[in-house]
Amino acid sequence: MVNRERPLRADAERSVRTILEAAEKVLAANPTASLEQVAEAAGVARTTVHRRFANRQALVDAMVHNVFAQLDEVIAACRPETAPPLVALHGVTASVLRVKLGWPFAMTESFTPGARWSEGQRALAERCVALLRRAQADGLVAAEADLGWTCQVYYALIGEAAHHTDETDPEVMAAKVVDTLLHGVGPRP
Amino acid sequence: MVNRERPLRADAERSVRTILEAAEKVLAANPTASLEQVAEAAGVARTTVHRRFANRQALVDAMVHNVFAQLDEVIAACRPETAPPLVALHGVTASVLRVKLGWPFAMTESFTPGARWSEGQRALAERCVALLRRAQADGLVAAEADLGWTCQVYYALIGEAAHHTDETDPEVMAAKVVDTLLHGVGPRP
DNA sequence: TCTAAATGCAACAGGGGTGACGCAGTTCTG
DNA sequence: CAGAACTGCGTCACCCCTGTTGCATTTAGA
Numbered sequence: 001m002v003n004r005e006r007p008l009r010a011d012a013e014r015s016v017r018t019i020l021e022a023a024e025k026v027l028a029a030n031p032t033a034s035l036e037q038v039a040e041a042a043g044v045a046r047t048t049v050h051r052r053f054a055n056r057q058a059l060v061d062a063m064v065h066n067v068f069a070q071l072d073e074v075i076a077a078c079r080p081e082t083a084p085p086l087v088a089l090h091g092v093t094a095s096v097l098r099v100k101l102g103w104p105f106a107m108t109e110s111f112t113p114g115a116r117w118s119e120g121q122r123a124l125a126e127r128c129v130a131l132l133r134r135a136q137a138d139g140l141v142a143a144e145a146d147l148g149w150t151c152q153v154y155y156a157l158i159g160e161a162a163h164h165t166d167e168t169d170p171e172v173m174a175a176k177v178v179d180t181l182l183h184g185v186g187p188r189p
Numbered sequence: 190m191v192n193r194e195r196p197l198r199a200d201a202e203r204s205v206r207t208i209l210e211a212a213e214k215v216l217a218a219n220p221t222a223s224l225e226q227v228a229e230a231a232g233v234a235r236t237t238v239h240r241r242f243a244n245r246q247a248l249v250d251a252m253v254h255n256v257f258a259q260l261d262e263v264i265a266a267c268r269p270e271t272a273p274p275l276v277a278l279h280g281v282t283a284s285v286l287r288v289k290l291g292w293p294f295a296m297t298e299s300f301t302p303g304a305r306w307s308e309g310q311r312a313l314a315e316r317c318v319a320l321l322r323r324a325q326a327d328g329l330v331a332a333e334a335d336l337g338w339t340c341q342v343y344y345a346l347i348g349e350a351a352h353h354t355d356e357t358d359p360e361v362m363a364a365k366v367v368d369t370l371l372h373g374v375g376p377r378p
Numbered sequence: 379t380c381t382a383a384a385t386g387c388a389a390c391a392g393g394g395g396t397g398a399c400g401c402a403g404t405t406c407t408g
Numbered sequence: 409c410a411g412a413a414c415t416g417c418g419t420c421a422c423c424c425c426t427g428t429t430g431c432a433t434t435t436a437g438a
Contacts, residue, residue, distance in 0.1 A: 009406060009413055028331070032221065034395060045416050050397060142376045149365065150374045154351065156345040162340065184373035185339045187331045198383055200438060223425055234386050239427060 010099050013028050018042045020063055027060075028105040035059070061116075063106040068120045080127060085135040086178075092131065093158065094174035100162045101170065111155070125151060140182060154181055205241050207231045209252055217247075217294040224248070252295040257309045259288050261292065269316060274324040275367075282347065283363035289351045290359065300344070311348075314340060329371060343370055 020041035078091035201292035211231035242248040
């Protein structure tokens with residue numbers, strides 16, 4: 001199946017969107033759920049899923065592609081190369097958190113190691129490090145800090161914030177993440 | 190299968206250990222690997238795996254139980270209730286990292302949400318918070334810090350450190366984790 | 379040494395997911 | 409409106425994993 005040469009009809013395009021969103025819901029709850037469960041959640045026949053996505057991997061690929069596209073867009077909107085580093089850091093964090101809250105499975109999948117997404121991961125990591133380097137130049141990050149480690153910690157904090165059930169407002173979560181990233185949990189001088 | 194009433198013979202006990210270690214290797218690389226792959230990695234017939242573990246869940250249960258037992262032991266050895274908080278924090282972190290490096294799959298499994306391991310998770314979290322509270326009393330952690338969030342961040346940092354390929358020495362990794370937890374990546378006063 | 383336990387091997391039944399097919403009915407779109 | 413595209417439904421074959429059984433052989437341990 002899958003023929004991407006001819007543009008899809010409007011209703012077919014709608015089906016694709018519906019399936020992607022249903023897959024996110026179902027796979028977030030159970031990553032090994034069958035495509036039949038996905039189809040059921042989408043209110044669609046199983047065969048339709050197979051018509052639109054050659055196999056399970058193709059479906060996941062589409063979800064990941066979708067997430068990367070969203071991240072690309074919302075991050076760009078924060079002007080991470082020109083805005084003041086601290087402002088950009090807060091903005092990017094809140095935006096990424098919003099994406100993560102809406103697409104937890106696809107987001108997790110996007111960042112699992114493996115050669116499949118390495119290009120997308122690398123591109124994102126580069127933008128992240130670039131922003132951190134600007135923050136470093138501004139004195140927000142210690143000059144001797146390892147930006148690779150810093151980036152890892154940043155990702156991890158975003159992941160934890162998304163699992164923090166106490167808070168639902170992305171802005172507040174972002175503030176906590178950035179604060180913890182920069183100052184840790186120790187006493188303030 | 191599975192008969193835990195009668196004590197196992199020495200060679201059977203050895204088989205169990207071999208299977209557990211093989212399962213760790215195989216499942217760490219591919220969490221959905223078949224029991225046949227596990228058996229092959231253990232140099233054992235598939236039926237032997239089924240003889241020792243009633244089903245896949247029982248095998249994972251044994252791995253998780255093993256990890257919790259190890260954690261309990263190595264943490265207790267650090268005297269987290271009596272040793273100076275900073276010393277205990279370093280010791281516990283290094284010890285837990287050692288366990289995590291040896292049993293990455295079982296460790297991840299032990300901390301995945303779900304009612305199955307909640308008691309073990311809760312018990313561990315309590316010990317963690319207790320240690321953090323002592324650190325708080327010593328002024329290592331800010332008085333206004335949210336210990337729940339702090340504990341989450343601590344877990345996440347340990348997880349990231351274990352994935353940090355640059356470093357292999359648990360002591361050095363622990364130092365980095367504790368330092369980042371307490372002070373973040375910002376400049377030092 | 380002798381018995382009970384453990385293992386390997388082959389084979390079996392069962393279940394579930396996957397992918398494909400044709401066909402009839404519906405929906406878009408030029 | 410007419411043809412093309414899309415969907416639902418039933419059905420099919422296939423494959424892989426799971427769990428179990430019986431039997432011959434090896435091994436541990438009293």
